[in-house]
Amino acid sequence: MVTVHEVARVAGVSAATVSRFLNGTAKVSEEKRQAIESVIEKLNYKPNVLAQNLKTGSSRTIGVLTQSLVSGYFADAMAGIDEALQGTGYAPLIVSGHWHADEEAERIELLIARRVDGLVILSGKLKDAQILKLSQRVPIVAFGRDLSSPRAYGFCLDNYWGACEAVSYLIEQGHRNIAFITGPSDHQDALARLAGYRDTLAKHGIKEQQQLIVGGDFQESSGLLAVERLLESGQRFSAIFCANDLTAYGARLALYRRGIRVPEDISVIGFDDLHSSMYTTPPLTTVRQPLFDVGKCLGRAIVKMIGHEMLDIEVPQLNLVVRESVKRVD
């Protein structure tokens, strides 16, 4: 492996000058610049990032803590982060916490041991206090929590609002008996969606029916189970609001198995707008979470925070995307 010194020697300059040329730290005379350039070319010299790291104390790496490597939801956000980091000289180091506080903490230690310059945290179970504490060691940008200290910034999407939109839409379409399949009860977003469901019902003077709210865990299987229970309970309902799209997929399958048509017999609405929701049968009406934009936002923010620049975040907004899984009833 060729080093600065070798380049310097061949080009007849000092290593310091080569370094200066490389980093644009100071002016280098035209003559030497050319000499250096051609030697770098000839020797195919590539600076050793590891040595740069050691010297500068920075790894030019951003740690990204996700909760799942296989979830389309998080994948979108990661793609956004990746895009935002492109061309900044920072590379993302991705680890997964699997929705488990201990594992998250452990992975973050691993990230810090690798001297990441910043951390992006995607949801998870860590307490805000823990994150604040961590932020003393490394600047943090988080999604799914409200934080705004100088070294820890975080934002949420307005899940409550999104749920209100979904339920209002159902009501506008004439639905009165609306079932809700919840997400995990220890999940902030899931709770907000439930609250939105309840409040919107109340706002429209619709009495909430306890039996129409059934537990789920954001996975397809729970949607399937929930609908089966709903159906067996004998409750009447014309629409189901699913806490997320995955749940809606499961719900839809349960309905299909019983020969119940969507949306003719029962309407279904989801939350998230995963890619595949455009191609379900029927295409799913759902509340879109602009995760890719969220990722871009996070990526940009962490770079700015590292550079001690002002964070001018524009938090992306949710919006209802109407497709074909909801029917108007009277």
Next chain:
Amino acid sequence: MVTVHEVARVAGVSAATVSRFLNGTAKVSEEKRQAIESVIEKLNYKPNVLAQNLKTGSSRTIGVLTQSLVSGYFADAMAGIDEALQGTGYAPLIVSGHWHADEEAERIELLIARRVDGLVILSGKLKDAQILKLSQRVPIVAFGRDLSSPRAYGFCLDNYWGACEAVSYLIEQGHRNIAFITGPSDHQDALARLAGYRDTLAKHGIKEQQQLIVGGDFQESSGLLAVERLLESGQRFSAIFCANDLTAYGARLALYRRGIRVPEDISVIGFDDLHSSMYTTPPLTTVRQPLFDVGKCLGRAIVKMIGHEMLDIEVPQLNLVVRESVKRVD
């Protein structure tokens, strides 16, 4: 940040001894061991990985080149790699080439500049020759190509065989007019699946109908379009073999739009077995690609290759998973 020297000073030993203790490089007396341990504990000392890297010339990082950060297909493989790397001291550095040879080459340079100890390449458009060349600089394990030099190992799944299975199954179920929606024509796997389709038809004495083979690109939209063309062509067919699951989703939606039932009117079979294929309506019969296992295999292989150990790879096998999108006809 506390350093070895500080630990050494407080513990009353030399830095070298601390290092030896940390790495188990040599015997350290019980007495000093305890002293060092307690000081490390007290000072909360964490070795600076960057410095270790510089010294040892290794970054304890594995570069992973994927083609898409949002594809469920690649995500599974990445999760497998992640699992295999767990506890080995190696962390994956993931970059995406977006199915573009130039971008792949560029990202790989970035990975090498960061001194990754090994490279895992997931498909892509790079030529085998390029990969072989690259492998002089860094050991490589690749998926989707057959390579077996000491520093570059690669394997494929038997897509041809998988396609034969799918088509044989359709034929067993009584189908004779089987349409095929292809993948991109410059994609190795897509070609193998097409060949499997053709050969299996031939093997059963079924004449291939040119009009039943329609172009696609592995995306949902192409499946949708393809079915529309198929339908408009007026050709008779009772089953569609889609080059991958995404295509099948699109095809299924096109059928749905026309009020054509699956599988009662037309059977559909896919390839890949993405997670969501279990929850489509009806659940999709498809050829399973065990991508998670592939990822585990790759992760283990690259670590072994770096350690100059024997690679004892057991290449995972495809298999047909029968669900509900194919009906028996007579």
Next chain:
DNA sequence: TTGAAAGCGCTACCAA
């Protein structure tokens, strides 16, 4: 078993 010392390849300071 231990310590001293010499770097790994780079950047940044200081002096010229």
Next chain:
DNA sequence: TTGGTAGCGCTTTCAA
């Protein structure tokens, strides 16, 4: 504008 030099924090000889 340039070169010499001193480290960054660690590991690894070499001697003791």
